[in-house]
Amino acid sequence: MGHLESLVEVLSDYSRCAVLERNGSRIVVLERGARILGAFLGGSPNLLWVNPKLEEELSEGGWNVGGLRLWISPERNFFYRRPEEFEDWFCPQGLDPGSYRIVEASSDRAVLEGEIAAFDHLAKDELKGLVRREIRLLEGGAGRLRLRIRERILGEYRSRINPWVLAQVPTGYAGVGTVLAPARRGAEPIPYFGEIPRNRLRVSANHVSFRIDGNFVAKLGIKPEDLREPGLGSIGYVYRIGRRLWSALILRTSNIPLTQEDCLDVPRHDPSLPRAALQSYNSGPEAFEDIKFGEIELQLTPTENFSGRIFASVEYDFIAMVGSRGEVLKGIRRILGIAKPRLY
Structure with missing residues (x-):
């Protein structure tokens, strides 16, 4: 769904939505699942990934519609029916789509409220x-x-959870993009779903690069101890949207775990490995036969627990840029502090 009008037309058959607008920038917010499903800059295509089979996914009540969503972690506890073996993955409908509704909407602001429910199988x-x-x-x-x-x-809930933010991103015009995670020298990326091939991961002096092409299932994690600035987490994605046009998408927050104790999502590859505050996922035919996408993710500061009642209030920015390669990389230098990003 590359154009706003066609996206809104499809969505209106299944759910309410709100369109935010400022100086030619437009955002589509979907009530179902409380997702941000469209991000448009001027005449750009949708900068977020949307499932090309959107109508089918919506009509069947599926979760994988695209956009930017809120889940909770640890994934092992809530998304696997057999958590000890990390088997029988599913998406709890009580989490996504949940039962959200738009309670406020204006030209530049939308508020959604809803109930969520999930069972901790562990x-x-x-x-x-x-x-x-x-x-x-x-x-x-x-x-x-x-x-x-x-x-x-x-x-x-008797324990704690991390609010888990995931933005689904497209492979774009060239069929490949690059995740950029600012990290300290000597950072040790965490392989969440199995060893990541060397041609898909690069560790530089001040950042980690990860290839997104939708051809191989892999998940990257960056632990909070490897962030350049404790308590400040950011992760970006750079890709081409046209022959000479590029885009960057960035998630940035100061509500990020400081230590392992506050990172609750364990790696499926080896639960004894360190746990991550920043994550990125590359899809592959093993998981999705006919669609390709990636994800950039934040594991945010965990909930406080008071006698079985949990509470969290977290905040983050989503930034999108469009321009020439040089213009986009200038923005990456300014926002992520990466002077010479290594791109795929």
């Missing part, structure tokens, strides 16, 4: 909660937009 415990998502379009125009998103979770 601890044999039920999670029930209320979520409030506030999405504000703070900047728009001149080749850049910036969203400020606040997530609030209030619920009942």
Whole structure:
């Protein structure tokens, strides 16, 4: 769904949506699942990935529609029916799409509220909660937009969870893009789903590069101890959207875990490995036969737990840029602090 009008037309048959706009930048917010499903800068195509079989996915009640979403982790506990073996993955419908509704909408702000529910298959415990998502379009125009998103979770659960933010990204015009994660010298990337081939991962002095092409299932993690600035997490994605036009998508937050103790999502490859605050996923035919996408992800500061009641209030920015290769890389240098990014 490359054009806003056609995207909204399809969505309106299945759910309410809101369109935010500022200086030619437009954002499509879907009530179903509380997703940000469209990000458009001027005449650009949709900068977020949307499932090419969107109508089929919506009509069948599927989760994989695309865009930017909020889940919870640890994934092992809530998304595997056999968590000890990491087998029988599924998406709990009580989490996604949940039961959200748009409660406020204006030209530059949307607020969604809803109930979530999921069963912890490892601890044999039920999670029930209320979520409030506030999405504000703070900047728009001149080749850049910036969203400020606040997530609030209030619920009942005996342990803690990480609010887990995932933005699905396309492989773009060239069929390949690059995830860029700022990291300290000597960073040790975590292979979440199995060893990552060397031609898909590069560790540089101040960042990690990860290949996105939708051809091989792999997941990268960066632990909080490897972040350049403790408590400040950012991850970006750079790709071509045309012959001479490029784009970058960035997630940035100061609500990131400081230590392993606050990172709850264990690697499927080896649960004894360190746990990550930044993550990225590359799809492959092993998981999805006929669609290709990637993801950039934040594991945010975990909930506080008071006698079985959990609470979290976290905030992050979503930034999108469009321009020439040089213009986009200049933005990457300014926002991510990566002077010479290694691209695929």
